[in-house]
Amino acid sequence: MVELNNMSIEKLSPAMFIGVSGEDIISFGSGQPDLPPPERVYKILPSYRYFKYGLIQGQLNLREALAKQYPKSTPENFVITNGASEALDLTLRAITLIKSKKKNKVLLPRPYYYTYPRLVKYAGMEPVYADLIDGRIDLDDFKKKIKDCKAVIINSPSNPTGRVESIETLKLIEKLTANLGTYVLSDEVYKDLIYVRENYLIKGPHVVTINSFSKTYAMCGLRIGYLWSLDQKLVNNIIEMKTCTSMNTNILGQEMAYEATKTPRSFIKKQVEIWEQRRDLIYEGLSGMGLDLWKPEGAFYVLPKIKNPTNFVWNMFKKYKVIAYPGNWFGVNDRVRFSYALDIDKIKEGLKRVRKYLGTAGL
Amino acid sequence: MVELNNMSIEKLSPAMFIGVSGEDIISFGSGQPDLPPPERVYKILPSYRYFKYGLIQGQLNLREALAKQYPKSTPENFVITNGASEALDLTLRAITLIKSKKKNKVLLPRPYYYTYPRLVKYAGMEPVYADLIDGRIDLDDFKKKIKDCKAVIINSPSNPTGRVESIETLKLIEKLTANLGTYVLSDEVYKDLIYVRENYLIKGPHVVTINSFSKTYAMCGLRIGYLWSLDQKLVNNIIEMKTCTSMNTNILGQEMAYEATKTPRSFIKKQVEIWEQRRDLIYEGLSGMGLDLWKPEGAFYVLPKIKNPTNFVWNMFKKYKVIAYPGNWFGVNDRVRFSYALDIDKIKEGLKRVRKYLGTAGL
Secondary structure, eight states: OOOGGGOOGGGOOHHHHTTOOOTTOEEOOSOOOOSOOOHHHHHTGGGOOOOSOOOTTOOHHHHHHHHTTSTTOOGGGEEEEEHHHHHHHHHHHHHHHSOOSSOSEEEEEESOOTHHHHHHHHTTOEEEEEEOBTTBOOHHHHHHHHTTOSEEEEOSSOTTTOOOOOHHHHHHHHHHHHHHTOEEEEEOTTTTOBSSSOOOOOOOTTEEEEEESTTTTTOGGGOEEEEEESOHHHHHHHHHHHHHHTOSOOHHHHHHHHHHTTSOHHHHHHHHHHHHHHHHHHHHHHHHTTOOOOOOSBTTEEOOBOSSHHHHHHHHHHHHOEEOEEGGGGTOTTBEEEEOOSOHHHHHHHHHHHHHHHHHHTO | OOOGGGOOGGGOOHHHHTTOOOTTOEEOOSOOOOSOOOHHHHHTGGGOOOOSOOOTTOOHHHHHHHHTTSTTOOGGGEEEEEHHHHHHHHHHHHHHHSOOSSOSEEEEEESOOTHHHHHHHHTTOEEEEEEOBTTBOOHHHHHHHHTTOSEEEEOSSOTTTOOOOOHHHHHHHHHHHHHHTOEEEEEOTTTTOBSSSOOOOOOOTTEEEEEESTTTTTOGGGOEEEEEESOHHHHHHHHHHHHHHTOSOOHHHHHHHHHHHTSOHHHHHHHHHHHHHHHHHHHHHHHHTTOOOOOOSBTTEEOOBOSSHHHHHHHHHHHHOEEOEEGGGGTOTTBEEEEOOSOHHHHHHHHHHHHHHHHHHTO
């Protein structure tokens, strides 16, 4: 676990908390399901024996299974990646290399998932921000700013807001970007964790949909993600790049992901019911403390307004062993992100500690 | 397997052959051991159950085991990566971002492993080439060109030459680069497959050693590599980057790599004996056909001179179902690379087909 004594408030960073656990720590930090993966995923382990290189693009059985889930697609349209993270990274890097009259700018709705601005910069591009209104895309602002951009990242359901964009908004974005020839990176890793409706899959000639087995099937540590696009030239450029940057994605993880694709829909339904129960608990708990927050429509995050968020995060961790992430990591200064991907008892205990702290701090 | 009918000579690329196998194909292509990993590596599978995020830097047990293998090092000096490929990619990208009076140029001895120039360019830097003399670094040329470069990649034992640099050369490079403040990426993935002496570990304040479990322990498909450096600032920058670009390396693969670290040295010794036998077979076979080639001192590649290498590669594949890689992928136009990472019978059969073709072609 984290060494409390070596830490300071200035040093707080997401890398410090990921994979961290310890006795008596309540972590509303990293967004990973506490539930186990479907049993069939690890049932293949005892007899598994293939450890050689796989296809760079990803194993065919897995891509075939995915092609059945996406309309008008073939296995050629997919690349299996080291989590959604690598899918985002490779796509941005491949887009940077495409010659275009457009400037190398990428539009990011804000608050954003904290890696987006960094990935954009690492890829040699410049982030441009469009502030959300009440957690939703402001179409007027979006229309103005998208014209100047080569790409945009959409993340619905959103981490960290827990919001789901309306289908009208998503369809308008499809039209706008198709007309402008803008690349759309649609990060839909929470597509199976929506409480308000079915997921709407963004479509278009330059859309790259990014997804993962991590959240739906509780297999974050195996790092199996993928991208899907009908822009075959871009897909091929990404494969060429991946041949150099990481080669095939872990071959055993891919076989486990293939098993996950056979999981009946009822598994996901049951998971959503569990998430919904937890959502209600934390939403009501934090609302009950007088905090201002949106009721999550998808994913497993709440983003309440909290005075002096960095102090809150620091003290909650040092004094109450509660991990939460300051909003400024996500581009918002007056909020704190809580993941509710932990069991009911832990959420209750965590809420108790937050209530105690807020009482003491007189907030 | 590869669809012969959809292929053309212009389309030949490494990505096409990696992970490809098929009935009656003899592949001298991709460099992966045909041998199985040590049994203990997959003995952990039946009871393995941890699928959550791990530490971005890599699991502590694995880094502790590695720290015992590298002098004056602690687990903090390591990052576990998606193969040596990701270690190279992240290191180059992190170096690009470091402000320096030096230009963003990277020196590459040529012939080079085919991904190097691409990785350098993907990272936004410019490759500068230093041609090897008879497969070895030309120190005069090296001295001239290194002054202008921010980094250099050294690869001894070398893929594709099979050569091992002399310890004198490596020590001179250590001195030169330490004085100039040049980053050294020492790709030592074949450190355990040397026929002529023990590996010499390059040391220095800005040395990043890159290694992998793929070759030594025959676990290429699991993609577990790592980097080691005493330049802690650079290591920390790489971890910060990896937090965004791929997060932790596959957690089950890491546990299997940890098991591999417990393999007795006798396993490696036995492997080297097998490689040496194969080396002798292919070296004598190709020499016997009158081809001009170096006797490999490490790794498992030979790089004979062959007239019209692209035609040779194309015809050998189309007509004789033999895969070999044209030298131009490695920066050398008059040679062909053969990997001898396959069993004696297959090497013999492959040599027979090469002999037949060369006889027909009258070369």
